[in-house]
Amino acid sequence: MLKLISSSCIHRLNPAAVPVLRPASDSASPLLRVLNSLGGLSRSNRYLGGRLFFCSESESGDGPDHVVDAEAKAAEETPSKAASSAIVSTYPRPEDYLTVLALPLQHRPLFPGFYMPIFVKDPKLLAALQESRDRQAPYAGAFLLKDEPDSDPNVVSSSDTEKSVYDLKGKELFNRLHEVGTLAQISSIHGDQVILIGHRRLRITEMVSEDPLTVKVDHLKDKAYNKDDDIIKATSFEVISTLRDVLKTSSLWRDHVATYSKHIGDFTYPRLADFGAAISGANKLQCQQVLEELDVYKRLKLTLELVKKEMEISKIQETIAKAIEEKISGEQRRYLLNEQLKAIKKELGLETDDKTALTGKFRERIEPKREKCPPHVLQVIDEELTKLQLLEASSSEFSVTRNYLDWLTALPWGEYSDENFHVTRAQKILDEDHYGLTDVKERILEFIAVGKLRGTSQGKIICLSGPPGVGKTSIGRSIARALNRKFFRFSVGGLADVAEIKGHRRTYIGAMPGKMVQCLKNVGTANPLVLIDEIDKLGKGHAGDPASALLELLDPEQNANFLDHYLDVPIDLSKVLFVCTANVVEMIPNPLLDRMEVVTIAGYIADEKMHIARDYLEKTTREACGIKPEQVEVTDAALLALIENYCRESGVRNLQKHIEKIYRKIALQLVRQVETNDDAIEPKKAEEFFDEMGTTTIQKGNPVLIESGNSEHTNENAKLDEMETNPPADQSLRVDNKSTDMEVTKEEEDKETESKTVEKVLIDKSNLDDFVGKPVFHAERIYDQTPAGVVMGLAWTAMGGSTLYIETKFVEEGDGKGALHITGQLGDVMKESAQLAHTIARDILREKEPENTFFANTKIHLHVPAGATPKDGPSAGCTMTTSMLSLALKKPVKKDLAMTGEVTLTGKILPIGGVKEKTIAARRSEVKTIIFPSANKRDFDELAPNVKEGLEVHFVDDYMQIFDLAFGDEKSHNAEK
Numbered sequence: 001m002l003k004l005i006s007s008s009c010i011h012r013l014n015p016a017a018v019p020v021l022r023p024a025s026d027s028a029s030p031l032l033r034v035l036n037s038l039g040g041l042s043r044s045n046r047y048l049g050g051r052l053f054f055c056s057e058s059e060s061g062d063g064p065d066h067v068v069d070a071e072a073k074a075a076e077e078t079p080s081k082a083a084s085s086a087i088v089s090t091y092p093r094p095e096d097y098l099t100v101l102a103l104p105l106q107h108r109p110l111f112p113g114f115y116m117p118i119f120v121k122d123p124k125l126l127a128a129l130q131e132s133r134d135r136q137a138p139y140a141g142a143f144l145l146k147d148e149p150d151s152d153p154n155v156v157s158s159s160d161t162e163k164s165v166y167d168l169k170g171k172e173l174f175n176r177l178h179e180v181g182t183l184a185q186i187s188s189i190h191g192d193q194v195i196l197i198g199h200r201r202l203r204i205t206e207m208v209s210e211d212p213l214t215v216k217v218d219h220l221k222d223k224a225y226n227k228d229d230d231i232i233k234a235t236s237f238e239v240i241s242t243l244r245d246v247l248k249t250s251s252l253w254r255d256h257v258a259t260y261s262k263h264i265g266d267f268t269y270p271r272l273a274d275f276g277a278a279i280s281g282a283n284k285l286q287c288q289q290v291l292e293e294l295d296v297y298k299r300l301k302l303t304l305e306l307v308k309k310e311m312e313i314s315k316i317q318e319t320i321a322k323a324i325e326e327k328i329s330g331e332q333r334r335y336l337l338n339e340q341l342k343a344i345k346k347e348l349g350l351e352t353d354d355k356t357a358l359t360g361k362f363r364e365r366i367e368p369k370r371e372k373c374p375p376h377v378l379q380v381i382d383e384e385l386t387k388l389q390l391l392e393a394s395s396s397e398f399s400v401t402r403n404y405l406d407w408l409t410a411l412p413w414g415e416y417s418d419e420n421f422h423v424t425r426a427q428k429i430l431d432e433d434h435y436g437l438t439d440v441k442e443r444i445l446e447f448i449a450v451g452k453l454r455g456t457s458q459g460k461i462i463c464l465s466g467p468p469g470v471g472k473t474s475i476g477r478s479i480a481r482a483l484n485r486k487f488f489r490f491s492v493g494g495l496a497d498v499a500e501i502k503g504h505r506r507t508y509i510g511a512m513p514g515k516m517v518q519c520l521k522n523v524g525t526a527n528p529l530v531l532i533d534e535i536d537k538l539g540k541g542h543a544g545d546p547a548s549a550l551l552e553l554l555d556p557e558q559n560a561n562f563l564d565h566y567l568d569v570p571i572d573l574s575k576v577l578f579v580c581t582a583n584v585v586e587m588i589p590n591p592l593l594d595r596m597e598v599v600t601i602a603g604y605i606a607d608e609k610m611h612i613a614r615d616y617l618e619k620t621t622r623e624a625c626g627i628k629p630e631q632v633e634v635t636d637a638a639l640l641a642l643i644e645n646y647c648r649e650s651g652v653r654n655l656q657k658h659i660e661k662i663y664r665k666i667a668l669q670l671v672r673q674v675e676t677n678d679d680a681i682e683p684k685k686a687e688e689f690f691d692e693m694g695t696t697t698i699q700k701g702n703p704v705l706i707e708s709g710n711s712e713h714t715n716e717n718a719k720l721d722e723m724e725t726n727p728p729a730d731q732s733l734r735v736d737n738k739s740t741d742m743e744v745t746k747e748e749e750d751k752e753t754e755s756k757t758v759e760k761v762l763i764d765k766s767n768l769d770d771f772v773g774k775p776v777f778h779a780e781r782i783y784d785q786t787p788a789g790v791v792m793g794l795a796w797t798a799m800g801g802s803t804l805y806i807e808t809k810f811v812e813e814g815d816g817k818g819a820l821h822i823t824g825q826l827g828d829v830m831k832e833s834a835q836l837a838h839t840i841a842r843d844i845l846r847e848k849e850p851e852n853t854f855f856a857n858t859k860i861h862l863h864v865p866a867g868a869t870p871k872d873g874p875s876a877g878c879t880m881t882t883s884m885l886s887l888a889l890k891k892p893v894k895k896d897l898a899m900t901g902e903v904t905l906t907g908k909i910l911p912i913g914g915v916k917e918k919t920i921a922a923r924r925s926e927v928k929t930i931i932f933p934s935a936n937k938r939d940f941d942e943l944a945p946n947v948k949e950g951l952e953v954h955f956v957d958d959y960m961q962i963f964d965l966a967f968g969d970e971k972s973h974n975a976e977k
């Protein structure tokens with residue numbers, strides 16, 4: 001560590017040899033004042049090593065005019081001192097030392113005016129130094145050691161290499177020394193520590209002795225310079241201002257620079273350069289360069305570079321310090337404020353500790369359920385509560401545990417709603433909500449009855465299947481109502497993620513329990529009715545199979561211990577009643593289907609739809625639109641037209657939409673009418689008028705209600721006439737005037753007063769278009785009388801039953817050209833059916849008309865409209881055969897005939913599915929005669945009488961029977977009417 005201690009020249013005087021000591025005072029040389037001001041060197045330090053120092057500026061290099069003889073000056077000041085100056089000193093002056101001991105410096109060169117403590121490990125050298133000090137010749141040469149030739153000057157040498165430096169002796173050491181060094185005064189020696197004070201620059205000329213290394217030196221003087229030179233001045237000013245800047249930013253050199261700035265005026269240019277270089281953090285070679293430079297301007301420039309660099313470093317240091325300080329203080333501040341806030345809240349009693357409050361909340365929640373809660377769940381809850389207390393509130397683990405406890409404590413452990421197994425009540429509820437569906441309701445009542453006998457309704461899963469809009473979901477809701485269970489519905493249509501059912505593991509960010517746990521939390525009881533909608537449309541998962549997860553959920557054997565991934569404790573779902581809905585039962589995965597009791601809802605015929613529309617849909621829609629029953633009348637004809645021309649599908653959802661559309665339009669018309677009337681009669685007048693009538697009120701935004709008037713009013717008829725002459729602007733409104741008739745008897749009048757006279761909107765078949773637009777449904781029936789080669793078949797789709805035509809046409813004729821061309825988006829099974837039909841038809845034709853070679857020589861084309869709809873299945877086999885035979889015989893089939901049935905190669909008729917749907921579809925298309933396979937007779941017999949009504953149905957088991965029926969053979973078969 002370097003420390004500024006001195007001026008340019010410090011002379012030593014042995015107090016013993018000099019009779020008069022000159023005390024150091026403020027009037028001494030300015031450079032001595034600098035020395036005095038140094039904190040490290042107090043007054044006693046001026047007697048470093050017990051010797052008195054005084055200045056001689058002869059070595060300052062500032063030129064002859066700056067040379068002040070301190071001794072002469074001192075002699076002028078006091079007579080006694082002047083007397084002492086008469087004694088000529090016999091001690092050599094520093095410049096007289098031309099042969100000196102060479103001291104190697106490892107880390108930095110010694111600059112004149114600075115002192116440096118070094119450690120001398122070599123006992124011989126130490127003894128020599130001691131001896132020269134004793135000989136009153138306390139000077140030696142301090143020279144920087146050169147780095148080893150292959151070493152990197154930027155790398156700090158290790159202690160091992162330091163040791164080896166002490167081992168350097170003689171010539172080897174001589175070669176490793178820089179030529180230029182400093183004449184150093186040996187200020188003191190304590191053990192192996194020697195304090196050197198730099199005096200003047202030296203250059204080694206030759207080696208004198210090897211151990212200890214003694215060298216001959218030349219004393220170097222700075223090159224002469226002009227102290228008024230502008231460039232030198234400017235450079236030195238720049239050095240000074242940079243040093244000032246460093247002072248502002250860097251605290252490291254503050255001591256030095258503060259000392260310096262106090263005495264800045266006292267410094268010479270070369271001294272300034274030395275000072276800058278000595279205090280900078282530059283490396284030893286850069287410092288050595290400054291030391292070797294004798295040209296003052298160049299030396300100042302070198303120093304300027306070093307201090308500028310120092311400036312940059314201190315700026316970087318400052319930004320680093322600032323950034324770190326900001327970070328630390330920001331965090332500390334937030335922490336302190338948070339702690340203060342907590343303390344304040346606690347003091348005010350606003351909030352107890354977060355954790356305590358949370359734990360309290362959870363404990364409060366679980367306490368009432370403790371009795372009913374399974375012990376394994378209680379154990380987990382208690383463990384998690386303890387864990388919560390130990391966790392740091394800001395940690396992520398804390399929020400995971402908190403959410404987990406939130407779910408765990410919110411579930412209805414052991415909470416059940418009282419089940420109601422009252423069959424009559426259940427029947428009432430089911431009838432209240434749904435028209436018809438007798439077989440479905442019967443099945444549900446059976447289920448409830450079994451539940452009553454067993455005391456629980458567990459065991460079976462009901463699956464309601466049928467086309468859309470037949471009321472599957474709403475039946476599910478009714479069952480829940482009938483059983484007094486909470487209702488929860490979730491759709492699994494397109495569900496591909498098992499986690500939706502079984503939950504995510506808690507380790508995932510944003511993990512959630514599965515649908516079942518959410519359901520239980522939602523309904524608040526452990527025995528709800530859960531409706532799993534669209535089970536046939538379950539997606540295919542890429543990670544796990546949702547069907548298998550559902551299996552675990554639905555299976556009564558497994559679901560008593562259902563394990564949700566998130567909850568991680570088994571939950572008992574055995575008390576949950578599951579009802580599923582599906583459009584196509586065949587699409588339900590078999591293991592799932594196996595566990596279900598399928599209840600089919602086939603769809604509704606027009607008559608059923610009429611009832612549903614009249615008694616259920618109309619009622620609910622009217623209420624939803626805020627219209628009173630007396631304000632609207634939809635005639636039966638209108639409703640039938642709506643069902644037959646607009647809503648012919650199996651379900652009633654579309655019908656419901658149309659009814660809603662009609663009622664919305666009625667609502668608009670009524671509101672418009674009120675507003676028009678308001679405008680026609682000035683409000684005041686109208687009020688007067690109605691006041692006079694005494695019974696009428698006008699409610700803005702509500703339909704106009706005109707109550708029957710008081711007959712005592714003489715001018716009421718006239719006023720009513722006036723009203724009638726201003727009919728409502730809207731022409732589509734039909735006003736029923738019957739009830740405004742004033743010619744009533746007194747009793748009738750009284751009655752009328754109660755039943756309000758209402759302007760009624762009448763919807764009839766004729767004005768139905770105004771409400772629902774033109775019919776969008778094109779009749780399924782495209783032929784009034786089917787031509788030869790065309791036969792009506794019956795098909796089943798997910799949307800219900802429908803009729804379809806099989807058309808066959810002649811293409812070309814020629815010997816052996818008999819072939820079949822098929823179109824109409826037919827699937828493989830249906831294509832095979834066509835091939836089969838071709839063979840059977842050919843066979844039958846050969847039998848019926850042996851000479852007819854139609855099939856052998858004719859290419860025919862079979863088409864099934866509509867071409868855009870894909871079709872498949874074997875049930876059109878008999879229809880295709882009939883169609884081909886009709887073409888071959890050039891004979892149309894019986895009028896209004898439809899048929900369905902799979903045909904085998906030998907002409908046997910196999911059963912088909914969807915008898916009810918197909919029957920309903922046939923009725924829709926005004927079919928009179930249906931041919932079904934004999935095996936389906938049972939299905940048909942089970943149908944409600946109103947479905948079967950008016951149909952001539954034939955059951956066949958051989959194709960020849962169909963042939964006879966279709967082509968007019970009036971032989972009696974097992975026909976049923």
Ligand SMILES: Nc1ncnc2c1ncn2[C@@H]1O[C@H](COP(=O)(O)OP(=O)(O)OP(=O)(O)O)[C@@H](O)[C@H]1O
Nearest residue numbers: 433434435468469470471472473474612616652653
């Ligand atoms: N027999 C009925 N009596 C009264 N209303 C019925 C009847 N059938 C259906 N509805 C009504 O029809 C509407 C549609 O029924 P729902 O939504 O239950 O059909 P869905 O069979 O579940 O259809 P999807 O298969 O598209 O889910 C409901 O408003 C329901 O009340």
